[in-house]
Amino acid sequence: MSAGFSMHIFFTRFPLESQFGGAEVQTLSLMEGLKERGHHVAFLGSCPVLLEKCFALSVPYFDLNIGPPPVTKWHAISFLWRQFLMRKKLINAINEQPVTRNEQRVIFMLSLSEKLLLTTWAAQNKIPVFWIEHDSIGRWLRWNPWLPKLRRLSRLATTVAVSDMSKRMYLDLGWNPENTVVIPNGIDLRKFYKRQKILRSTTFHIGCVARLSPEKGVDILIKAVKNIPNIHLTIVGTGRDENCIRKLLEQSTLETHSNDEGQVYHLSPTTSVTILPSVPDIVSFYHSLDLFILPSRDHDPCPLAPIEAMACGIPTIMTDACGTAQYVENGKEAIVVPAGNTEVLHEAIKQTTLRTYEAASVQNTFSFERMIDRYELLFAHSAKL
Incomplete structure (x- = not known):
């Protein structure tokens, strides 16, 4: 263990809804990486996805239901009287762990409830607290009546933003820059490797891996590829916006047919789209692509998919709403386009060639080992306080 000391790390998460995405992938990777360094890692929370994955990975977990977080109008109001029992349950659960x-x-801490409920208690008991901010900043936070309290409590914790863009947004909300740090998400570069040169078909294969929700901008991508010939777009993901996405495709489709992968929507005689909930091998999927696109329209803290695609040597387009974008050299390592602009994305796709981009930033910024090293440096700093 490089840090020379052992930590007992509790990961906590009590979300309003749970689905498997980049934040969950990154959390599990962080758990495994810290465990490999000799730290004791455990999960405490009500997130079904993380509970299931922790079981599969043999990470100790404790299923605790404390009630919904204060991220909707009613839940924020009822938190006024719910907070006392919720806090008691949390403290008892942590104290019971040997x-x-x-x-x-x-x-x-990965979600809002425990930040509001546990941070003061942890500070009083000299337990270092890290707020890991994977989620995008939206109305749920900007207009939340509990934001003033959260802002005060942030001075008792170290906030870990996953990109400089996210850090600036938290500073704009009133966070103290002295205890707000940036640790970009990392990937295992041994797993995501450059493909061998292969003979391509005449159809240009574009891929997108994203949660199907409005902020990811998948609808923009569909509109952008509509009039480009010899394109097949594969969208991998699920989410609350899936019905809306399929309705958009049906409105734009000349015809549909089904194959082994699922329903194929033909936007023109030579332009088609497929939506898949998942793929059996994500690396093989990246290697099948001529181009990867993440068309996020709103704040996307540090998405993993474009990092993985670049590591595989796949030409990549992302928007300037992605925190990842600020770490790449536009036009050399990837193409960065303005968020929410269908026409500009359309032109970027047409102009993209089949050449491989040399994404040095993947090695220098998004290495999994480097990410774990940075967290251990935080531990060493907290141990001296």
């Missing part, structure tokens, strides 16, 4: 004499307890 910790050896030589281990320092640490809490990684």
Whole structure:
């Protein structure tokens, strides 16, 4: 273990809804990486996805239901009286977990409830607290009546933003820059490797891996490819916006047919779209592509998919709403286009060639090992306080 000390790290998450996406992938990777470095890692929360994955990965987990977070109007109001029992349940659950004499307890908080409920108690008990901010900043936070309290409590924790863009947004909300740090998400570069040169078909294969929700801008991508010939677009993802996406495709489709993968929507005689909930091998999927696109229209803190695609040597387009975009050299490592602009994205797709981009930023910024090293440096700093 490089840090020379052992931490007992509790990851906590109590979301309003749960689905498997980039934040969950990154959280599980962080758990595994810290565990490999010799730290004791456990999950405490009500997130079904993380509970299921922790079981599969043999990470200790504790299923605790404390009630919904204050991210809707009614839940924010009822939090006024719900908070006391919720706090008691949380504190009891953490105190029940055995910790050896030589281990320092640490809490990684991933959702709003525990940040409001546990941060003061943890500070009083000299337990370092890290707020890991994977989620985009939206109305749920900007207009939340609990934001002033959260802003005050942030001074008792270290906020880890996953991109400089996210950090600036938190500073704009009133966070203290002295205890707000940036640790970009990391990927295992041994897994995501450059493909061998292969003979391509006459159809240009574009891929998108994204949650099907409005902020990801998948509808913009569909409109952008509509009039480009010899294109097949494969969208991999699920989400609350899936019905709207399929309705858009049906309105734009000349005809449909089904194959082994699912329903294929033909936007023109030579332009087609397929939506898949998942793929069996994500690396093989990236290697099948001529171009990867993430068309996020709103704040997307540090999405993993474009990082993975670039690591595989796939030409990549992303928007300037992606926190990842600020770490790449536009036009050399990837193409960065303005968010929400169908016409500009359309032109970028037409102008993209089949050449492989040399994405040095993937090695320098998004290495999994480098990410774990940065977290361990935070631990070392907190141990000295």
